[in-house]
Amino acid sequence: MTQPSLEPGSMLDGFLIEDAIHRGGMATLFNVSRADNPMPMVMKIPRIGEGEDPAAIVSFEMEQMIMPRLTGVHVATFVAAGDFGAAQPYIVMERIAGEPLLARLPELPMPYGEAVAIAEKIAAALADLHRQHVIHHDIKPSNIMFRPTGEAVILDMGLACSDQLPDLMQEEFRLPFGTAPYMAPERLLGARDDPRSDLFALGVLLYFFTTGVRPFGETETMYGMRRRLWRDPVPPRKLKPDYPPWLQEIVLRCLEIEPAWRYPTAEQLSFDLAHPAQVKLTTRSERLKRDPLTTVLRRRFNKDLTRPRGKPTLAAHLASAPILAVAIDLSEGSPALNDELRTTAGRILATLPSARLACLNVLKLGRITIDKTLDEHGHNKHVDRLVALRHWAEPLKLEEHRLTVHVLEAIDPASAVLEFAEASRVNHILIGARRNSVLRKLLGSVSAKVAAEAACTVTVVRCNAAAGQMPADIVTEDADQPIHSG
Amino acid sequence: MLIALFADIHANQPAFSACLAKAREQGAQRFVLLGDYVGYGADPDWAVTTVTDLVAQGAVAILGNHDSAVGNPRVQMNAEAQAAIEWTRGKLGPAQRQFLAQLPVRVEEDRLLFVHSEASKPDSWIYVTDTSDASRSMMATSAHVTFCGHVHKPALYSLSVTGKMTTFVPTSHIPVHLLPGRQWLVVLGAVGQPRDGNPAAAYALFDTEKREITYCRAAYDVEEAARRIRKNGLPIWLAERLLVGK
Numbered sequence: 001m002t003q004p005s006l007e008p009g010s011m012l013d014g015f016l017i018e019d020a021i022h023r024g025g026m027a028t029l030f031n032v033s034r035a036d037n038p039m040p041m042v043m044k045i046p047r048i049g050e051g052e053d054p055a056a057i058v059s060f061e062m063e064q065m066i067m068p069r070l071t072g073v074h075v076a077t078f079v080a081a082g083d084f085g086a087a088q089p090y091i092v093m094e095r096i097a098g099e100p101l102l103a104r105l106p107e108l109p110m111p112y113g114e115a116v117a118i119a120e121k122i123a124a125a126l127a128d129l130h131r132q133h134v135i136h137h138d139i140k141p142s143n144i145m146f147r148p149t150g151e152a153v154i155l156d157m158g159l160a161c162s163d164q165l166p167d168l169m170q171e172e173f174r175l176p177f178g179t180a181p182y183m184a185p186e187r188l189l190g191a192r193d194d195p196r197s198d199l200f201a202l203g204v205l206l207y208f209f210t211t212g213v214r215p216f217g218e219t220e221t222m223y224g225m226r227r228r229l230w231r232d233p234v235p236p237r238k239l240k241p242d243y244p245p246w247l248q249e250i251v252l253r254c255l256e257i258e259p260a261w262r263y264p265t266a267e268q269l270s271f272d273l274a275h276p277a278q279v280k281l282t283t284r285s286e287r288l289k290r291d292p293l294t295t296v297l298r299r300r301f302n303k304d305l306t307r308p309r310g311k312p313t314l315a316a317h318l319a320s321a322p323i324l325a326v327a328i329d330l331s332e333g334s335p336a337l338n339d340e341l342r343t344t345a346g347r348i349l350a351t352l353p354s355a356r357l358a359c360l361n362v363l364k365l366g367r368i369t370i371d372k373t374l375d376e377h378g379h380n381k382h383v384d385r386l387v388a389l390r391h392w393a394e395p396l397k398l399e400e401h402r403l404t405v406h407v408l409e410a411i412d413p414a415s416a417v418l419e420f421a422e423a424s425r426v427n428h429i430l431i432g433a434r435r436n437s438v439l440r441k442l443l444g445s446v447s448a449k450v451a452a453e454a455a456c457t458v459t460v461v462r463c464n465a466a467a468g469q470m471p472a473d474i475v476t477e478d479a480d481q482p483i484h485s486g
Numbered sequence: 487m488l489i490a491l492f493a494d495i496h497a498n499q500p501a502f503s504a505c506l507a508k509a510r511e512q513g514a515q516r517f518v519l520l521g522d523y524v525g526y527g528a529d530p531d532w533a534v535t536t537v538t539d540l541v542a543q544g545a546v547a548i549l550g551n552h553d554s555a556v557g558n559p560r561v562q563m564n565a566e567a568q569a570a571i572e573w574t575r576g577k578l579g580p581a582q583r584q585f586l587a588q589l590p591v592r593v594e595e596d597r598l599l600f601v602h603s604e605a606s607k608p609d610s611w612i613y614v615t616d617t618s619d620a621s622r623s624m625m626a627t628s629a630h631v632t633f634c635g636h637v638h639k640p641a642l643y644s645l646s647v648t649g650k651m652t653t654f655v656p657t658s659h660i661p662v663h664l665l666p667g668r669q670w671l672v673v674l675g676a677v678g679q680p681r682d683g684n685p686a687a688a689y690a691l692f693d694t695e696k697r698e699i700t701y702c703r704a705a706y707d708v709e710e711a712a713r714r715i716r717k718n719g720l721p722i723w724l725a726e727r728l729l730v731g732k
Contacts, residue, residue: 054648057647057667058646061665061667061668064663064665065662065663065665068663089667163657164657164660164662165654165660165662166644166652166653166654166662167652167654168644168646168652170652
């Protein structure tokens with residue numbers, strides 16, 4: 001089989017090869033164009049042949065299997081592939097403009113806010129990848145780019161795997177493949193089926209970007225890498241006294257040795273990065289020293305910790321840790337409905353120990369009036385609502401880290417709930433419906449709009465009325481009417 | 487072209503009818519039948535007639551061990567299979583026996599190999615249950631994809647150019663691209679007697695252009711198939727196992 005020439009100016013399957021933009025250990029990237037497709041494109045050509053690493057072939061095969069299945073803004077759009085059966089294997093994909101995140105290493109350590117904003121975008125991209133049944137296994141700055149619209153794009157699926165496809169890397173190589181400083185401890189034990197390995201890598205990135213230091217150094221030896229199975233990193237606050245406790249909480253939770261102690265999903269990590277004030281601080285946030293030697297030694301010689309165990313499938317894992325949002329109407333007219341909402345939320349939370357609950361209330365702004373922060377008795381309305389939401393949630397007896405409360409200020413309650421759900425990647429919205437409301441007739445139903453327009457599952461909760469009897473709602477046309485669902 | 491593949495029909499009329507209907511709806515243009523049309527189930531006459539008709543329309547049909555046992559009274563099987571095959575012999579006419587007897591044990595076309603069991607000795611009826619069986623089977627052929635049945639549990643194996651094996655339990659209805667750089671062994675689940683814990687009938691679709699395999703399941707009236715087995719006095723376990731897919 002003769003290999004076609006890959007010089008600039010030559011053609012391959014209708015693609016005009018332009019300049020080489022990157023020559024790496026596993027593959028070469030060329031800019032390409034095609035008359036019938038205006039999209040900026042790159043062609044990836046694997047390095048195969050005498051003396052080349054067989055990993056290059058297998059990782060290219062994995063990428064060929066995974067890339068055509070991925071969609072959305074967080075990946076480079078797949079265009080075409082020529083596989084090993086053809087004269088020249090290649091993958092053509094969308095070219096993402098700009099520089100990878102790697103280009104920003106000279107700026108480290110970055111201001112906290114900037115690093116957190118980057119991590120939040122990467123977490124959102126990871127959530128989208130995991131939802132599509134793919135674990136990346138090589139999250140690092142050189143594989144992250146950003147679209148002009150701001151979304152993170154995750155590149156290079158060469159080490160990725162999917163629970164819906166055969167894992168070619170798993171059987172081919174006994175040693176873990178990946179980038180040493182970012183590799184999760186369980187990867188060193190051969191586990192490739194845990195999406196929380198990607199959260200560990202993102203934790204490494206966030207630690208590195210905020211402190212300027214890699215939490216596990218740059219060691220490439222197997223022993224050096226294995227140390228992370230028992231040795232925890234130096235707490236960031238030890239390196240930078242001004243390190244925010246909430247940020248240390250997030251970073252150290254991502255870097256937990258045991259995957260079960262990390263965030264259960266990328267959505268939940270993204271949620272905390274977006275709501276720093278709501279991060280529940282534990283002893284992690286205060287730590288100034290690494291774990292004592294006794295703890296380290298216990299881990300070092302605890303066979304249970306250094307042995308991988310069976311896990312549910314990726315999809316089952318994600319489904320077990322949803323973010324629930326409940327929209328609560330605090331008006332005096334609907335205590336029964338609020339009880340019903342609590343009962344419904346309680347039922348879902350009881351079956352899913354990793355689920356978390358965001359309680360929402362909309363502080364309705366007048367369209368024309370100038371709103372006052374204080375009510376007629378001089379109380380801060382926003383704070384009052386937060387207190388009321390906590391009071392509503394109290395009977396659920398949720399652990400602190402599973403509960404957040406949010407008062408949204410908006411003119412249109414339905415839009416406020418929808419925007420929150422989208423921005424926070426909520427998986428399930430619970431909202432009450434009121435019947436026979438004059439306001440509903442006049443203004444339309446909030447729950448109907450939320451149910452119709454939300455991207456996630458919506459449960460509309462109703463009070464069970466006695467047979468033949470509809471509950472009569474008390475409606476007041478107050479400018480700051482809280483959310484009136486339904 | 488979209489090929490629909492069926493293995494281990496085992497005289498289960500409701501199951502095979504459901505699979506055929508669904509595959510036609512999905513656009514299958516060609517049918518490949520991987521053996522064991524009879525045995526266990528209550529409709530051997532219907533099953534053989536249906537397969538004969540499909541072959542007349544261009545389908546490929548391979549011989550299975552139960553089909554072979556119909557014409558070989560000396561073949562020893564386990565007690566339930568034995569009872570079922572003896573009952574089956576009485577239900578088939580000479581033309582049907584003749585049809586089964588002349589079926590090939592292997593057919594190869596366009597680098598696709600169709601067999602009932604492990605391909606290195608296709609008439610020895612060896613089960614492919616692990617990577618060593620799968621590797622022996624793939625080493626015995628240069629075909630890009632081998633399709634077999636016999637074990638009644640779906641699986642997908644591949645053999646890389648460096649001699650490494652991969653094994654995978656397929657997800658139903660998700661297409662998998664069978665990369666041309668390695669060899670593949672597609673083990674089909676059973677149409678008429680699934681044993682992977684899912685009672686739904688199993689079959690597969692292979693897209694010859696995209697080189698994509700999709701493992702499919704078709705829900706069917708399991709109660710009806712079980713009722714027919716009981717009505718005909720076949721061993722009761724053959725009815726019960728259909729309900730649980732074991």
